[in-house]
Amino acid sequence: xxxxxxxxxxxxxxxxxxxxxxxxxxxxxxxxxxxxxxxxxxxxxxxxxxxx
Amino acid sequence: xxxxxxxxxxxxxxxxxxxxxxxxxxxxxxxxxxxxxxxxxxxxxxxxxxxxxxxxxxxxxxxxxxxxxxxxxxxxxxxxxxxxxxxxxxxxxxxxxxxxxxxxxxxxxxxxxxxxxxxxxxxxxxxxxxxxxxxxxxxxxxxxxxxxxxxxxxxxxxxxxxxxxxxxxxxxxxxxxxxxxxxxxxxxxxxxxxxxxxxxxxxxxxxxxxxxxxxxxxxxxxxxxxxxxxxxxxxxxxxxxxxxxxxxxxxxxxxxxxxxxxxxxxxxxxxxxxxxxxxxxxxxxxxxxxxxxxxxxxxxxxxxxxxxxxxxxxxxxxxxxxxxxxxxxxxxxxxxxxxxxxxxxxxxxxxxxxxxxxxxxxxxxxxxxxxxxxxxxxxxxxxxxxxxxxxxxxxxxxxxxxxxxxxxxxxxxxxxxxxxxxxxxxxxxxxxxxxxxxxxxxxxxxxxxxxxxxxxxxxxxxxxxxxxxxxxxxxxxxxxxxxxxxxxxxxxxxxxxxxxxxxxxxxxxxxxxxxxxxxxxxxxxxxxxxxxxxxxxxxxxxxxxxxxxxxxxxxxxxxxxxxxxxxxxxxxxxxxxxxxxxxxxxxxxxxxxxxxxxxxxxxxxxxxxxxxxxxxxxxxxxxxxxxxxxxxxxxxxxxxxxxxxxxxxxxxxxxxxxxxxxxxxxxxxxxxxxxxxxxxxxxxxxxxxxxxxxxxxxxxxxxxxxxxxxxxxxxxxxxxxxxxxxxxxxxxxxxxxxxxxxxxxxxxxxxxxxxxxxxxxxxxxxxxxxxxxxxxxxxxxxxxxxxxxxxxxxxxxxxxxxxxxxxxxxxxxxxxxxxxxxxxxxxxxxxxxxxxxxxxxxxxx
Numbered sequence: 039x040x041x042x043x044x045x046x047x048x049x050x051x052x053x054x055x056x057x058x059x060x061x062x063x064x065x066x067x068x069x070x071x072x073x074x075x076x077x078x079x080x081x082x083x084x085x086x087x088x089x090x
Numbered sequence: 091x092x093x094x095x096x097x098x099x100x101x102x103x104x105x106x107x108x109x110x111x112x113x114x115x116x117x118x119x120x121x122x123x124x125x126x127x128x129x130x131x132x133x134x135x136x137x138x139x140x141x142x143x144x145x146x147x148x149x150x151x152x153x154x155x156x157x158x159x160x161x162x163x164x165x166x167x168x169x170x171x172x173x174x175x176x177x178x179x180x181x182x183x184x185x186x187x188x189x190x191x192x193x194x195x196x197x198x199x200x201x202x203x204x205x206x207x208x209x210x211x212x213x214x215x216x217x218x219x220x221x222x223x224x225x226x227x228x229x230x231x232x233x234x235x236x237x238x239x240x241x242x243x244x245x246x247x248x249x250x251x252x253x254x255x256x257x258x259x260x261x262x263x264x265x266x267x268x269x270x271x272x273x274x275x276x277x278x279x280x281x282x283x284x285x286x287x288x289x290x291x292x293x294x295x296x297x298x299x300x301x302x303x304x305x306x307x308x309x310x311x312x313x314x315x316x317x318x319x320x321x322x323x324x325x326x327x328x329x330x331x332x333x334x335x336x337x338x339x340x341x342x343x344x345x346x347x348x349x350x351x352x353x354x355x356x357x358x359x360x361x362x363x364x365x366x367x368x369x370x371x372x373x374x375x376x377x378x379x380x381x382x383x384x385x386x387x388x389x390x391x392x393x394x395x396x397x398x399x400x401x402x403x404x405x406x407x408x409x410x411x412x413x414x415x416x417x418x419x420x421x422x423x424x425x426x427x428x429x430x431x432x433x434x435x436x437x438x439x440x441x442x443x444x445x446x447x448x449x450x451x452x453x454x455x456x457x458x459x460x461x462x463x464x465x466x467x468x469x470x471x472x473x474x475x476x477x478x479x480x481x482x483x484x485x486x487x488x489x490x491x492x493x494x495x496x497x498x499x500x501x502x503x504x505x506x507x508x509x510x511x512x513x514x515x516x517x518x519x520x521x522x523x524x525x526x527x528x529x530x531x532x533x534x535x536x537x538x539x540x541x542x543x544x545x546x547x548x549x550x551x552x553x554x555x556x557x558x559x560x561x562x563x564x565x566x567x568x569x570x571x572x573x574x575x576x577x578x579x580x581x582x583x584x585x586x587x588x589x590x591x592x593x594x595x596x597x598x599x600x601x602x603x604x605x606x607x608x609x610x611x612x613x614x615x616x617x618x619x620x621x622x623x624x625x626x627x628x629x630x631x632x633x634x635x636x637x638x639x640x641x642x643x644x645x646x647x648x649x650x651x652x653x654x655x656x657x658x659x660x661x662x663x664x665x666x667x668x669x670x671x672x673x674x675x676x677x678x679x680x681x682x683x684x685x686x687x688x689x690x691x692x693x694x695x696x697x698x699x700x701x702x703x704x705x706x707x708x709x710x711x712x713x714x715x716x717x718x719x720x721x722x723x724x725x726x727x728x729x730x731x732x733x734x735x736x737x738x739x740x741x742x743x744x745x746x747x748x749x750x751x752x753x754x755x756x757x758x759x760x761x762x763x764x765x766x767x768x769x770x771x772x773x774x775x776x777x778x779x780x781x782x783x784x785x786x787x788x789x790x791x792x793x794x795x796x797x798x799x800x801x802x803x804x805x806x807x808x809x810x811x812x813x814x815x816x817x818x819x820x821x822x823x824x825x826x827x828x829x830x831x832x833x834x835x836x837x838x839x840x841x842x843x844x845x846x847x848x849x850x851x852x853x854x855x856x857x858x859x860x861x862x863x864x865x866x867x868x869x870x871x872x873x874x875x876x877x878x879x880x881x882x883x884x885x886x887x888x889x890x891x892x893x894x895x896x897x898x899x900x901x902x903x904x905x906x907x908x909x910x911x912x913x914x915x916x917x918x919x920x921x922x923x924x925x926x927x928x929x930x931x932x933x934x935x
Binding site: 055056057058059060061063064065066067068070071074077 | 248249251255257258259260263286290293294295296297298301351354355357358359
């Protein structure tokens with residue numbers, strides 16, 4: 039039985055910066071949300087609310 | 091976990107010409123890992139190469155005249171507005187509709203077009219999802235029907251990236267000198283931000299669905315490479331003469347940046363699948379990256395597609411996909427049938443593509459259904475009568491306008507609708523032109539040229555000119571050419587191919603050639619060399635034609651028609667082997683190319699390989715949409731040749747050649763040893779080492795010489811055979827040393843007798859005749875017949891074994907005359923032991 043090869047970033051030293059990176063965008067939804075959370079905290083602005 | 095899943099990834103405009111060097115530099119490791127585990131190859135596109143039409147063809151397996159998506163924009167049903175093309179234009183069922191009907195779950199993300207989202211079993215994130223207003227002050231609610239089911243909106247809505255969220259960390263890998271760009275004047279960064287954000291949004295939705303939903307089929311479409319190429323390819327290395335150095339330095343890494351980003355995204359998706367999932371990565375067309383790039387795009391709708399190349403890319407891996415193998419002749423129209431076959435579902439007979447069986451490890455015969463369109467039931471389709479917005483789709487329209495695909499709608503809505511209606515009809519005509527249905531295409535175009543201002547009728551005349559040239563209506567072609575040249579001076583300089591063809595139709599060959607030679611001096615290109623080659627071919631100047639075609643191939647290596655033309659000329663020059671190989675190269679590029687199969691058939695026939703020639707002619711005949719009379723006749727001839735023994739002709743001047751090498755040849759058990767005995771008795775020295783001793787099959791000895799067995803790797807010893815006789819079995823004849831002159835006595839015998847004798851010799855049942863062996867021997871004889879004609883140092887006569895026994899004296903006279911040397915005729919006659927032969931026949935019975 040094969041297993042899904044989900045490779046989450048488990049490196050505790052990996053730090054998401056406000057500026058983000060292409061690598062983080064390439065991770066997809068998880069990377070994007072993690073980055074946006076950091077960014078929004080810094081901006082003190084919630085992008086999701088804007089859409090409501 | 092479900093088995094047999096398939097992930098289809100669309101990379102619009104991805105091209106091997108960029109990917110190859112990038113993979114070699116280690117810049118696309120994810121794609122390379124897929125290729126290492128699967129198959130890869132070119133993917134032929136269709137004309138006109140407009141993305142919404144092509145991706146709808148990928149989804150349906152049908153040409154645009156059948157699936158109905160014919161433009162970037164469509165007219166709203168109330169005829170009062172325009173909108174980006176929608177699912178409503180599609181008249182054919184897509185893969186996911188069929189899978190829905192059969193109970194499979196599909197996720198479709200960003201497909202062009204896929205709005206309004208179809209209510210299938212699974213999730214559709216339509217191509218409207220990623221469209222965000224560039225203005226940060228404007229809100230971007232997700233409109234109804236953007237996502238199916240609506241319940242998924244909540245999960246996905248925060249995954250849209252805004253262009254204004256793009257940071258310098260995202261920009262610098264694409265534009266390392268971005269700080270030098272004046273963003274007030276230069277909108278490049280703004281364009282980049284929009285393109286990156288949209289593709290990230292698609293990727294976010296795709297990865298989310300891959301992680302959180304159960305699915306059997308998943309299709310994700312990215313336009314990043316195509317849109318980056320349209321925006322920045324002119325700055326891609328090598329620098330074009332017309333590009334300012336500063337612009338080149340600022341933007342030269344943008345295109346490769348897009349490929350790298352796409353590869354990083356692929357890497358992530360590969361992490362999210364299991365080993366049982368099949369992956370297909372493909373593009374709908376390539377993108378010109380050589381010196382043929384167009385710096386100044388003509389101003390007509392969809393002109394940017396002029397940069398699209400004929401071949402896209404195809405890569406696949408999975409449990410039933412071959413490994414690390416190149417696949418030839420695929421077209422994007424084959425994708426849907428191949429995917430249906432993957433799910434063991436029947437392919438619609440009304441689909442234009444074929445199942446790409448070559449990619450599968452374990453091949454099962456495809457199943458067919460008359461048409462999926464006739465099947466009743468739930469296919470998860472939209473209600474086409476439902477009202478949709480028209481020109482309010484401003485964001486999408488803006489992008490198409492920015493890319494140059496659509497004119498800015500600054501006119502009255504009636505005029506916009508009229509122009510769009512003409513564009514759609516024109517595209518339909520071009521689809522028929524691409525399918526070589528010239529009559530239908532012409533009918534549509536003749537209607538279109540009756541349109542008045544503000545409709546621009548010039549493009550319609552251009553296609554009418556093309557059709558007239560194709561069908562040989564040269565008077566009409568001249569008429570259209572005159573109209574075009576009167577309408578625009580530009581046509582005085584860029585219609586030389588048309589002019590040369592018209593000149594040729596009037597028999598003015600020299601003028602046509604001079605015209606093209608003159609243009610070649612100014613603007614040499616592959617097509618020009620090809621057309622020049624065609625003229626040389628027409629006047630039977632084969633060497634010049636060959637040179638011209640070779641030049642065309644040197645400039646552009648992957649054009650099937652260049653290789654086909656070269657193969658045909660090589661045939662006329664008698665280089666059959668090279669002709670066959672060149673025709674095969676052409677077929678490797680485009681499998682559905684009947685003329686190339688025909689040329690291959692001709693070459694193989696000349697080489698004496700009748701069985702394979704038959705297959706090539708049959709393929710040519712099958713692929714031609716209408717009758718292919720030449721292939722039909724050639725096939726009849728081949729069938730005759732396969733039934734009737736080849737006509738074997740002697741080639742000799744019956745003259746003694748100084749230091750000649752006498753060779754006795756033939757198939758094993760065709761009487762070669764008898765002939766060797768006759769020559770030995772007649773006084774000719776035999777080159778034999780006597781290592782193989784006489785036995786029951788050859789009581790008087792074999793007269794063999796061991797080095798002959800290794801002739802294919804060493805023929806230097808053949809000087810030893812001068813003025814002697816040596817026995818060489820037929821398949822080895824082609825390896826003889828061309829340094830010497832040969833007199834070959836080729837023994838022929840009824841092939842069934844030959845095979846029976848061989849069967850007896852190896853202790854097998856003489857009544858059990860292996861047909862494949864018989865056919866192979868038949869081919870062998872044909873090959874000898876062709877080979878001897880092209881070898882200047884070879885003279886050859888055929889000697890019938892039966893006649894050796896029945897009319898020995900006549901045979902001795904013929905052989906002696908052929909060799910031109912004094913032999914003892916009486917002794918030669920006495921060497922034939924008729925009794926021995928008859929005993930053998932009796933014992934066989």
